[in-house]
Amino acid sequence: MEFKGSAKVHEEKGKKVAKFSIPTSFQGHTFAVDFSINGDEQQISDDYRIEYILGNSFANDQISLKENELHEGFSNLILAGKMKEIEHISCYYAPQNDKTQKRTAKLYFKYRDTTYQLQRIVVEIKEDTVDNALKFSSAFVQQFLDILTYKKGVPLEVRKIEIFDRVSGNPLRNYVQIPYTSIVEVLPQDLEAAPHIPDRIKPLLRIFREAVNSNNVFYRFLCLFRLFEGLQKIRANNNVEAKSKGVPLTRDRIQVPDNELTRHGFPGLISNVREKYRLNIAHLNIDDYERLLLDPGMVGNTHSIDQANAVLIELSRQAIQAEWKFMQANGIGINEGVET
Secondary structure, X not given: OOOOOOOOEEEEOOEEEEOOOOOHHHOOOXXXXXXXXXXXXXXXXXXXXXXXXXXXXXHHHHXXXXXXXXXXXXXOOEOOHHHHHOOOEEEEEOHHHOHHHOEEEEEEEEXXXXXXXXXXXXXXXXXXXXXXXXXXHHHHHHHHHHHHHHHHOOOOEEEEEEEEEOOOOOEEEEEEEOOOOOOOOOOHHHHOOHHHOOOOOHHHHHHHHHHHHOOOHHHHXXXXXXXXXXHHHHHHHHHHHHHHHOOOOOOOOOOOOOOOOHHHHHHHHHHHHHHHHHHHHHOOOOOOHHHOOOOOOEHHHHHHHHHHHHHHHHHHHHXXXXXXHHHHHHXXXXXXXXXX
């Protein structure tokens, strides 16, 4: 999904803020938001400041947080002892493991002034592109998040990433998960089908709700993949019953935007996402560390997986509807479901 829009920048409490409207279909997904000034491509340096805003998905129910505190970042960690004195940490790396090109990035912490509560991890780095800067800086931040969660036993998530040109201070890109904020109407006809759901369709609707409820893109992906695995089995069983009745095995066509995932067709789609994402999410491949996609604490890395989720959610809704309609039209599973 892609969207272009404009926003007017204004100041709130001394900070530049830009607010803009987005399509409702973007809700619940992770997006890269690229910025331009007056619609023109920015002339940027190779010097970046990348801020990783921390969060805690458990905080909403257990901890009272003001909106500005969420914006600035939140964690359960308080800098103590000599940690208060550290100005920055020098991080050394070699692109493509070429030690002759050893480079240095600077990492430091942002915290609440009065309590030293950690809110953000910031990396200043020089690279030829935004993508390379994000790639290397994220490697440093991931290591800190991993060891702190292991040592302290508290959740640490990066709920948003803000990338700036360090020279001009202009924003270049944000990675952010768009929340669900729309209010939708419920009508009587929306509930009429509930008592008549065939038993073999019920698991699909349950796992679909589980997927939509999850704000973790990795678990959402696994739920959707399980849904399609189940749907394939149901289709196979329905086909056996349909053949015994002598009815054609045709369903309504599923319509989704053409992209590299959907153009493989239904069986090809499942095979494609299984190879590209599912295996690396569900299994720890320690021999291929660079392809280790499972990092639920890093918003930027979830972006590409959530692109697959956006396709799978729409595809699954249509596929469930097509199979349900096929069953109704051909008298398959007609005794399933309970009247209420």
